[in-house]
Amino acid sequence: MPHSDAAQHTTRDGKVTASDETGARYGFTVTGEETGTRLDKYLTTSLAGKAKAPDAPLSRARIRQLLETGQVLLTAKPGDAARPVSDPAYKVREGEHIVVTVPAPRPAEPVGQEIPLDILYEDDDLIVIVKPAGLVVHPAPGNPDMTLVNALIAHCGEQLSGIGGEKRPGIVHRLDKETSGVMVVAKSDRAHQGLAAQFAAHGRDGKLERAYTALVWGRPEPASGTVDAPIARSPQNRRKMATVRSTAAGGAREAITHYKTLKSWGEPPLVSLVTCHLETGRTHQIRVHMTSIGHPLLGDPLYGGSQKTRKVKLPPEAQKALERLDRQALHAHLLAFEHPASHEKMRFEASTPNDINDLIGKLEQV
Known part of the structure; x- marks a missing residue:
C-alpha cells in the first residue's frame, strides 16, 4: 500500500491513485470509444497520455511484464471482485475498470565491478x-x-x-x-x-540472425525441422515456460525455432548435436521447444526432467563430463546484425566452450 506521504495522481475518471518509492497505482475506466482495444495498447496509451505516469512511456516489454506478474487488475462492473488479467491481446470493454500497479524501477546504481570480459x-x-x-x-x-x-x-x-x-x-x-x-x-x-x-x-527484416549449438537427448525426427508453438508461462510452475496451442492463451506469444541435427551418438541414438536458429526470441525458447518434441537439452535442470535413466546409458567418462558440465548444454555461437550507425552487416561467432567440447569428446566413445 502507498505510504501516507505519497504524491497524489488523479485519473481521468476521478479515481485517485498514489505513488511513492515503492511504485505507483493508476486506475482507468474504459469508455465506449475504447471498446475493442487490445489491453496492451490501451495501457500504453492510458499510462502515457492520461495518467501522466512519471515513468511513462512504458515499453511494450514493460507492459507485458506488468501483465505477466499480476500487476494489472480488472473489474467488469461495480461490485465485482477484481481479477488479474495477463493476456496482452485481451479486448477491453466499456465500463470495465482497470487498475495498474507500476513498481518503482530499481535504482540504476550500477556499480562497476571488475569482472573480465x-x-x-x-x-x-x-x-x-x-x-x-x-x-x-x-x-x-x-x-x-x-x-x-x-x-x-x-x-x-x-x-x-x-x-x-x-x-x-x-x-x-x-x-x-x-x-x-x-x-x-x-x-x-x-x-x-x-x-x-x-x-x-526477430530477423524478419533480414537484419538479425541468431544461432545456437545444443546437445539434446535422442535424435529429433525429422532430423531437421521447425517447431512452431506459442510459449506462455506455465500455470503449474511460474519459474517455467511451456508451449500452448495458440496465442489466444493468456500471455502466450508466437515462438518459432528452426533446428538441424548435425550428428548423433549411439544406436539407437542416445544424444544428438543440433543447431537452432531463432525466428523469435522468447524466454527459454530453445529449451522449451526441444523439450516439447521429446528431446530436452542435456544438463537442463528446469526442463530436462529426471535424466538418470538416459545418463546411465552413456559411457562412464561421458557421464562424468555431463556432471562436470552442470548446466544446460546450450551455446549461442552466432549473432549477426546491422550496425545501427554505419548500417554495416556485422557477424560474430564464438567457438563452443571447453565444458561442452569436453562432453562432445567423451560422446565420441559411445
Missing part, C-alpha cells in the same frame, strides 16, 4: 562480448551484483545507455545465466534504439 568487438556505439556460463546478465533478486551489467559499467562507465524504467543499461537482449555465447550491448542511445528494433523484428 571476453570482447569480440567494440566501438563508440556498441560492444560485442562472449558471455560465459554462470554469469547473470543484469541484477535481479538473488543476483544483485557481479552481473554482466556490473562488468560493463566498470568497462564503459557512464557511456552506457539506460533502458526506460527498467534500469538495465545497454541491454537489448539476454542469455540465460547458464547459457554461454555471443551478446551485443548498446553504448549509445542511437545504438540502443536501433538494436532494440532489430531484436523486436
Whole structure:
C-alpha cells in the first residue's frame, strides 16, 4: 500500500491513485470509444497520455511484464471482485475498470565491478562480448551484483545507455545465466534504439540472425525441422515456460525455432548435436521447444526432467563430463546484425566452450 506521504495522481475518471518509492497505482475506466482495444495498447496509451505516469512511456516489454506478474487488475462492473488479467491481446470493454500497479524501477546504481570480459568487438556505439556460463546478465533478486551489467559499467562507465524504467543499461537482449555465447550491448542511445528494433523484428527484416549449438537427448525426427508453438508461462510452475496451442492463451506469444541435427551418438541414438536458429526470441525458447518434441537439452535442470535413466546409458567418462558440465548444454555461437550507425552487416561467432567440447569428446566413445 502507498505510504501516507505519497504524491497524489488523479485519473481521468476521478479515481485517485498514489505513488511513492515503492511504485505507483493508476486506475482507468474504459469508455465506449475504447471498446475493442487490445489491453496492451490501451495501457500504453492510458499510462502515457492520461495518467501522466512519471515513468511513462512504458515499453511494450514493460507492459507485458506488468501483465505477466499480476500487476494489472480488472473489474467488469461495480461490485465485482477484481481479477488479474495477463493476456496482452485481451479486448477491453466499456465500463470495465482497470487498475495498474507500476513498481518503482530499481535504482540504476550500477556499480562497476571488475569482472573480465571476453570482447569480440567494440566501438563508440556498441560492444560485442562472449558471455560465459554462470554469469547473470543484469541484477535481479538473488543476483544483485557481479552481473554482466556490473562488468560493463566498470568497462564503459557512464557511456552506457539506460533502458526506460527498467534500469538495465545497454541491454537489448539476454542469455540465460547458464547459457554461454555471443551478446551485443548498446553504448549509445542511437545504438540502443536501433538494436532494440532489430531484436523486436526477430530477423524478419533480414537484419538479425541468431544461432545456437545444443546437445539434446535422442535424435529429433525429422532430423531437421521447425517447431512452431506459442510459449506462455506455465500455470503449474511460474519459474517455467511451456508451449500452448495458440496465442489466444493468456500471455502466450508466437515462438518459432528452426533446428538441424548435425550428428548423433549411439544406436539407437542416445544424444544428438543440433543447431537452432531463432525466428523469435522468447524466454527459454530453445529449451522449451526441444523439450516439447521429446528431446530436452542435456544438463537442463528446469526442463530436462529426471535424466538418470538416459545418463546411465552413456559411457562412464561421458557421464562424468555431463556432471562436470552442470548446466544446460546450450551455446549461442552466432549473432549477426546491422550496425545501427554505419548500417554495416556485422557477424560474430564464438567457438563452443571447453565444458561442452569436453562432453562432445567423451560422446565420441559411445
